[in-house]
Amino acid sequence: MLKNFISGVITVLFLIIINIILNDLTDTHFIDVMLFVGIVISLIIMFFSSSGGFTTKYTDLAMGNPANDKSDKNFKFSPNVPFIVSVTYALAGLLAILFIYVDYFS
Structure with a gap:
């Protein structure tokens, strides 16, 4: 539980730092990016x-193992804490953009 919390906090800090860097580079507002x-x-x-996506299939083919070419590996993704936090961050950004620019769209 504590590991998930720390992972979430680190992800939010990383997202905010990337956002601030892009704001400084593009001279835009925080919410715009x-x-x-x-x-x-x-x-x-x-x-x-x-796992099981394009990269896995390409690596199996590059290694030259013909058995891996015929095996059926499905794309598998289980959402982790950083993914959920970043999707929530994106949704918060969408809501903030819609709220702030509602006058512009109407």
Whole structure:
């Protein structure tokens, strides 16, 4: 439980730091890139914590094992704490964007 909490806090801090760096580089507001950062980090976490996807199949073929070519390995992903935190961060960014720019869209 404590490990999950620490992992979540580290993920939020990482997301905020990446967001601040992008804000400084692009001279935008914090909320403007919050959704983008949350989605990109979520996809990166999903790519590196899944199994049986494109990378696994490509590695099996590159190793030259013909038995692995015919085996049926399905894509498998079990959401972990950093993934859930980054998706929540992206959703919070979406809600903040919609709330702040509601006058612009109407």
